[in-house]
Structures are given as C-alpha cells and as structure tokens.
Amino acid sequence: MTRKSADNGSRSTIRDVAARAGVSAATVSRVLGGVYPVSATTRTRVMRAVRDLDYVADARAKAVAGVGTPTLGFVLDDITGPSFALMAHGVEREATRLGHLCLVCSTDGDAQHELDFVETMRAQRAAAVILVGGGADTPEYRARTAHVADALAAAGSRLVLCGRPPLDPGAPVTVIEYDNEGGAYALCSHVLTQGHRRILFLGGKPDHTTAQGRERGYLAAHRARGVETDPALRLTGDFTRDSGYRLMRQALDAALEFTAVMAATDMVAAGALTALHEAGLTVPGDVSLVGYDDIPFARDLHPALTTVHVPYAELGRLAVRTALGRERGSSSDEHLLLGTHVVVRDSVGAVRS
Amino acid sequence: MTRKSADNGSRSTIRDVAARAGVSAATVSRVLGGVYPVSATTRTRVMRAVRDLDYVADARAKAVAGVGTPTLGFVLDDITGPSFALMAHGVEREATRLGHLCLVCSTDGDAQHELDFVETMRAQRAAAVILVGGGADTPEYRARTAHVADALAAAGSRLVLCGRPPLDPGAPVTVIEYDNEGGAYALCSHVLTQGHRRILFLGGKPDHTTAQGRERGYLAAHRARGVETDPALRLTGDFTRDSGYRLMRQALDAALEFTAVMAATDMVAAGALTALHEAGLTVPGDVSLVGYDDIPFARDLHPALTTVHVPYAELGRLAVRTALGRERGSSSDEHLLLGTHVVVRDSVGAVRS
Numbered sequence: 001m002t003r004k005s006a007d008n009g010s011r012s013t014i015r016d017v018a019a020r021a022g023v024s025a026a027t028v029s030r031v032l033g034g035v036y037p038v039s040a041t042t043r044t045r046v047m048r049a050v051r052d053l054d055y056v057a058d059a060r061a062k063a064v065a066g067v068g069t070p071t072l073g074f075v076l077d078d079i080t081g082p083s084f085a086l087m088a089h090g091v092e093r094e095a096t097r098l099g100h101l102c103l104v105c106s107t108d109g110d111a112q113h114e115l116d117f118v119e120t121m122r123a124q125r126a127a128a129v130i131l132v133g134g135g136a137d138t139p140e141y142r143a144r145t146a147h148v149a150d151a152l153a154a155a156g157s158r159l160v161l162c163g164r165p166p167l168d169p170g171a172p173v174t175v176i177e178y179d180n181e182g183g184a185y186a187l188c189s190h191v192l193t194q195g196h197r198r199i200l201f202l203g204g205k206p207d208h209t210t211a212q213g214r215e216r217g218y219l220a221a222h223r224a225r226g227v228e229t230d231p232a233l234r235l236t237g238d239f240t241r242d243s244g245y246r247l248m249r250q251a252l253d254a255a256l257e258f259t260a261v262m263a264a265t266d267m268v269a270a271g272a273l274t275a276l277h278e279a280g281l282t283v284p285g286d287v288s289l290v291g292y293d294d295i296p297f298a299r300d301l302h303p304a305l306t307t308v309h310v311p312y313a314e315l316g317r318l319a320v321r322t323a324l325g326r327e328r329g330s331s332s333d334e335h336l337l338l339g340t341h342v343v344v345r346d347s348v349g350a351v352r353s
Numbered sequence: 354m355t356r357k358s359a360d361n362g363s364r365s366t367i368r369d370v371a372a373r374a375g376v377s378a379a380t381v382s383r384v385l386g387g388v389y390p391v392s393a394t395t396r397t398r399v400m401r402a403v404r405d406l407d408y409v410a411d412a413r414a415k416a417v418a419g420v421g422t423p424t425l426g427f428v429l430d431d432i433t434g435p436s437f438a439l440m441a442h443g444v445e446r447e448a449t450r451l452g453h454l455c456l457v458c459s460t461d462g463d464a465q466h467e468l469d470f471v472e473t474m475r476a477q478r479a480a481a482v483i484l485v486g487g488g489a490d491t492p493e494y495r496a497r498t499a500h501v502a503d504a505l506a507a508a509g510s511r512l513v514l515c516g517r518p519p520l521d522p523g524a525p526v527t528v529i530e531y532d533n534e535g536g537a538y539a540l541c542s543h544v545l546t547q548g549h550r551r552i553l554f555l556g557g558k559p560d561h562t563t564a565q566g567r568e569r570g571y572l573a574a575h576r577a578r579g580v581e582t583d584p585a586l587r588l589t590g591d592f593t594r595d596s597g598y599r600l601m602r603q604a605l606d607a608a609l610e611f612t613a614v615m616a617a618t619d620m621v622a623a624g625a626l627t628a629l630h631e632a633g634l635t636v637p638g639d640v641s642l643v644g645y646d647d648i649p650f651a652r653d654l655h656p657a658l659t660t661v662h663v664p665y666a667e668l669g670r671l672a673v674r675t676a677l678g679r680e681r682g683s684s685s686d687e688h689l690l691l692g693t694h695v696v697v698r699d700s701v702g703a704v705r706s
Contacts (some may be wrong), residue, residue, distance in 0.1 A: 079436045079445065079457070080649075088432045092459045101469050104432070104457035105501075116422040116454050130699045241649050265699040272651040277655060296433075296594050300623040300629060302655035 004256045021049035056083045072100045072320065073121035073129040076125045079106035081239065082267070082295040083312050087132055087162065090316025098324050100127060103238070109135070111144065118148050122155050128323030130160040130316075134210030137165035149173045163317055166335070174189055174334045176319050180210060183225075183308035183340030184217025187290055188262060190306070192225055195351035196260040197286060201234045202265045202272060209304055211239070214264050214292060233258060244271030252279050259287065259351050266291035266307055267300045273301055284349030294343055303346035310340050369691055374402035387411075393421035422532065425453045425480040425673065426474035428467055432459035433650040434592065435620070436665050440485055440515065443669025451677050453480060462488070462495065471501050475508050481676030482512040487563030490518035502526045513676045515668055519688070524653035527687045529672050533563060537570025537615075537691030538577075542549060543659070544613050545578055545696055548704035554587045555600045555612040555621050564592070567617050567645060586611060590621070597624030605632050612704050618697055619660055626654055637702030656699035657692045663693050684704045 007062055018025040023042060024111030072095045076084040088104055095102040103126070105117040108252070121129050123184040129152055135141060145168050147161040154174035156288065160174040168175055189197055201218050204211025215234065222229045233256065251258070261276075263269035269291030276287055283289050283303055291298060315338060322334065371378040376395060425448045429437040441457055448455040455481075456469040467484070482505055488494060499520050502512040506525035511529045520526055544552055552570050568587065575582045586609065590596030597616055604611070605628065614629075616622035622644030623691025629640055635658055636642050644651060645664040664698050668691060675687065 014387070061461070069473065071473065079432070079441045082435065083431070085433045085438055088459065092432065092461070096463070096466060101466070101473060102458065102475075103470075104458065105455065106441065108445070108449070110449070113449060117456075118457075120422065120424065120454060124473075124477075178399070241653065248641070270650060273655075274653045297623060297650050300594065300627045300654065302626075304627070325510065 007207075008237070017046065018137065021045045025062040028312075035195045056286045068148065069101045070099065071115060071124050072102050072323070073126045073275045074102055074104045074179055074316075075110050075117055075131045076104070076106055077133045077135075078188075079104070081133075082297070083265070083293045084132060085311065086295070086312035089116065090313035091130060091320055092316075093313075094317040094320040095324075099322065100320075100324065111141075115148070117151070123159060125155065126157055128152075128158040128160055128320070130162055130202045130319045130323065131164050134163060134208050135165060136207040136230070137209050138346055141165065142167055144346040145173075146171045148287060159322050160319045162319050163210060170219070173321050174319070174337045175311040176315060176322065176338070177242075177277045177313060178310050179340045180213035181217040181220070183292065183310065183342070184214040184262075185205075185221045185304075186340075186342050187292065188218045188307050189223035189224070190344065191260050191262065191288060191290060191348060192221060192227060194260075194288065194348055197227055197264050197351070198230065198233060199260045200251055200256065200258040202244055202261060202263045202268050204239050206236050211236075211301045212262055216261055233339070237263045239267060239273040241267045244268030244273075244286040245275050246271070249277035252276075261287060261289045263289065263291050266293045266305060267297045270297070270301060284347050288351075290348060298343075301347075306345045307343055308340050311338050311345050314338065362479070370399065370402045374398045377614070381530075394529065396546060398491075407559075415540040420456045424474070424477050425454065425676070426470065426477075426479045426480045427457045427460055428470055428482065429457070429483045430486045430488075431488060432457070436663065438703045440669040443666035444483060446672050447670040447673040448677075449633045451673065453673075455679065463496035464494075466673060468497070468501070471505070475505055475510060476507065481505075481511040481513055481673070481678045483515055483672045483676065484517050485515040486559050487516060487566075488518060489558075489560040490562050494518065495520055496593070497503045498526075499524045511676050513672045515672050516563060519612075519663055527672070528677050529691070531663050531668060531674065531687045531691045532693045533566035533574070534570040536663065536695070537567040537645065538574045539570075539695050540645065540659075540661050541571045541574035541615060542577070543697070544615065544641060544643060544701060545574060545580060545626075547641065547701055549614075549640050550580055550582065550704070551611045552584060553609065553614045555597055555603055555625060556587060556589045556613060556615045561587050562615055564589075571615055571680075585609065591630055592618045592620060594620045594624040597621030598628050599624070601628035602632075605629075609636050614640060614642045614700070616642065616644050619646045622658055622660070623654060626658075637700050641701040641704075643701060651696075652698065654700075659698045659700045660696055661693050661704040662696045664691050668692065 014025050023046060024217060027042060035303060046138060048067060049223045066086065072086055074091050078084065107113040118129055149171045152159045160176060162176045163178065166175045192245050203215055219229060235247045235251065236248045244267065261272055263272050269289055273289060276283055281287050291305045291307040294307045298305040320337065367378050380395060380399065395438050419689060427441055428443050429441060431437065445455045454692065460466040472481055485548060502520065502524045505512045511527060513529060515529050516531065519528045554568060572582060588600045588604065590600045597620065614625055616625050622642055626642060631635055634640050644658045644660040647660045651658040651660050675689065
C-alpha cells in the first residue's frame, strides 16, 4: 500500500490510475466495473495501480454501500474486555445519533488484522476509524499507524487514537486519552494514606503502554511520599481475570510480604479477590485491594471494589463527535485528555499495626 | 428492497438492472462507476433499479474492498453484554482462522440499524451474516428476517441465526441454538431438590424469546415436581446488572416471601446479590441465588455463583464454520442445537426448616 500525495490532501483520480497502469481511463473503469471482458494481464496491472495509489472511486463505493448509510470503524483488541465494550457502546450510540453505522473489529492484537479492517473501512469511505487500547510503542507501530492516518486522510476519512500510543507531531490524527497515569497516582496515594507500605502491583504486559502508565502512577505516588518500592512486588501478566487469579496465587505461594494489592484492572482485581478468598484471607481485613477501570461489576464484588473511574462511554462519544464534527480538509492533529478519579468503596482498610 | 428470483438462486445481472431502469447496460456501468457524467434523473432511475433488484456487481465489490479480505458480519444487541462478547470472540477467532475479517455491529435492538448493517454486508459480499440474541417473535420480525435471508442468499451469502427466534420452514437460513429452556429446567430442579418451594424469578422482557425460554424451564421444573408456582414471584425487567439490583430491592421492599432467587442472567444475579448484601442477608445462608450464562465473573462473585453454562464461544465458532463450510448453492435450512449444563458452585444451600 504505497500512498500518493497525501501531503497535499488530494486524492488519486481514475486518470492517475490509468497513467500508472499504462491504460486508458475507460479501461480502468471497465476493470473496476467488472462487467465487460478485460484480459487478466490488464486487470492485474490496473488493480496493482489501484492499490499503489490507494484509489477509491466515491460514487462506486457509495453504489456498493447500497443504502448509502455512512459508516464509522471502531477497532479494539479484545471484545470480551468490559472497558472496551463500554467504549464501543458509547461509540455506537453516538454514531447512530449522528446517522452513521458503526462497524466494530476485534483484532486480538494482530497488526495485519487491523490493517485489513482499516483498508476495508477506507474502501467503504468510512467517515472515521477509531483505534482503542494501549500497545507496544515501537518504531514499527508508529510507521504503520502514521501510514494508516495518511491513507485515511487522503481518502477524506480520519484516524482517531483512543488511549493508543500517540504518533509523531504532524500526523493527521485525532488523539483522545484519559489521564491514565494520574488515576493510578491518585489511587495508589489513597492506599498509601491508609498506612500501607508494601503494595503488591499486579501489572499487565511489560511493553503495553496502558500498563506502563498505571505502573508509573504507582511508582510516582510512592516517590512523592518518600516510600521505597520493592521490585519483587511488581508482577507482570495481562489485563484478564485469569491473570489476576494466577499472579495472586503465585504471590501467596512465594510468601511475598504485602498488606495491599493494586491490580492493573478491575478484571485482574476480580481474579485476585477470588484467590485471596480461597487462601482464607479477608478483604480489607487482612489485605486491601484496588482495581482500575470502574466496570459495572466492580460494585458487585464483595467487598465492593475501590477503583479508578475512566469515562469510557464518554471517551467513545467524544471520539465520534470529534471525528465527525471536524471541518473538512483540516489536517492538523488534535489532542484531548479526559480526567479520571478514584471511586472509594469498601475494599481498602487502614494497615494493621 | 424488493427482491428478485431468490428462489432459483440466480443473481440479478447488469442487464436486469438496465432493463428495469430503461437504460443501456453501459449507462448502468457509467452510473455505478461514478466516473463519467450522467444526468441526475438517469442516476436516480438506475440506483432505484439497483436497489429493487438487490444488484451487486462481484468484481466491483471486490475492487472496492481493495485488499480483498473476505468479510463476515456479526450483529448483536448490546456489546456490553458479556455473553454476547464471548460469542463475538469465538466468531472473530474462527473467522480469522478461516481467513475472513469479522465486522461487528451492535444495534441496541434497533431493527432499522440491523437492516442497514445487513445491507452494507451484502454489498460487501460478506460470506455470511450472523445475528445473535433473542427478541420479540412477531410476524413483522419473521417477514423482515426472511427477507434478509433471501437477499443474502441471492447475493451468495448466508444468514445465520444464533439464539434468535427461528423462521418459517424453507427460509435459506442456518439456525444455531443452545438448549436454553433445558438449562433453566435443570437449574431450577437443582434448587428445588434443596427443598426450596418459593423461588423468586428475576426475568427479562416479557416478549423476549430468550427470557421466555428461561421462564418456561423454571415453570416446567416446578410442574415436574408438582410444586405450585406463585405468579407474584415472577418479576420482569431486562438482562442487566441494574435490573437485578432494582428488582431485588423491589422484592425486598414488597416483603415477598422466598427462600431462593433464580436470576435470568449472571448479570442480573450480580445486581441481586449486591441488593441482598445491602439488606444484610447472606447467600446462601439466608437466601440461595442462581444465575444463567456462566460468564467469567460468575466465579468471582462471593459466594461463587451456581449457574448454567452456555458454550458461547463454541456457538460463535460453530456459526462461522457452518456458514463458511456450506456447499455453494445449497439453500436448505439447517438447525443445530448445543447442550447446556448446570455449574454447581457455592450460592445454593438447603432450605432452612
């Protein structure tokens, strides 16, 4: 997918395709129309030019879309993650309100999968494509995503990153984030003020930017109070319930010393809570526990979980409004940051003296 | 969206469209190609014929899809429902394994929204469209869905219904279900064998087929043991956590007499559990509680929830395999039923004498 002249915002025309393929515009039309016979060689040449130039014919895409409902794409890693589902719900509601059909793609973190979806959305002339969730911030990621942003911009669409690692300045992208590190900082401070000094951190994947941000907040809160952190208390897993259960069992088996647990997500906290109960420990009597995300289930855990509220549905709605409300042709980058806050429930107690 | 000759499986050709619009095939091609000028009247006439005949040009759709990754559509009511998310995950995994991109649409139960998505999928030449979740089984639903099935079949695609009300015999549709009523019957029997005779039922919407099936299982289990049911113990709400919380508070405020609670879903059970705890009641000491669906969180509730396991991920995988593995041109209906089973955990106790 080589792109063409995205910098000046112009789109490839059928004449560009014809020139590149060395055929007439009428031949390109015949190949794309698929109605009249064309030789295989010609077809291959034209289709390669179409791909090279990221060519999209407006009316054709609209004709194929049939009813002409404009679309909007939403990409998440894992559809079973409740926080992403809340955001998807916000996106879907707002898209519907603004007359757009929202297509969701769950990629399991597969980059090729994501590219396939974006390409399908681009060909559909989707008004915007929203990518959510952290990931590894590598040069490869930045290059690939910047290319996606350019290709979408060239097709009159817009890339929106939600909680994703941002790109280099100048990329035609809208970035919407929540205060990930700040939420973790406030949460960990709340635990520290209850006298806890050895707080087990059940983290995500080491190269996952969301997990990193939450760990940074944990460390910064300790530093701000002059409390040493013990690297042995920072475990890594992923953001699932099973990871929380496994890591907590591991910590208990290893007889790690801690009086509180900060889980990277509410799902992780749910698994950890069950492991604590199974070990005969009470929360918050024996061990305090906090999560992150404030998914609806957090208040149904027993005890109800103290956690960080992330305005996921609002993030989703804002992503849609921002993407669809943009002035046509504006290509500057935009960056919005939503606040987070601690929701105090019943899972944290003062440390036993 | 009038359809044409779906019964013999043939698709409309560009000549059919031209004949209906009263123009030449070349004009149709020009309109769809969107490249050469055409009068507005002609365009309108052609586009109306395209819609009337459900016309889809193969190569054009593929050209627009660009990279040519074949797609598959998945429609659910509510993306925040964990059971649907599990199914979507199964669908997505299996679709990826078989080289298809899965596009998900969450409709909030809006029929027009669903039609828009199906139309987009049909124009995309999606290999199949999977609709999940119960709903109201009305003549309007049957007519609309049968039409969707025909339109997809005529375009070489396939409609799959997962846990949806089935259509009249002969519709070109694959139906995949789980034993919804049987699971509720087994679960309620389990509660009855513990001596409970007044079991509060926290149901879904009265016209929702999935909710109805679960209530039928509840009633049948009572009948099988010659236990009278009290209509006052059957409340209706929806399948959310908030509904469970609200209904349980309502039941407690009304001083209804019951020793056990059967919630229509695990989410409903989670909300009910919190309301019971808030009222100072213990589970299963004072009240027994069961759910339905076996979502991952069920085992993290305290006590761990006894529930019905529904093989959601397997349902999703099976839907994809069945839809993609079909012989081309076969139009017979198919019907598959997966089993469910009770998962006994810690939330049911023997009734106090």
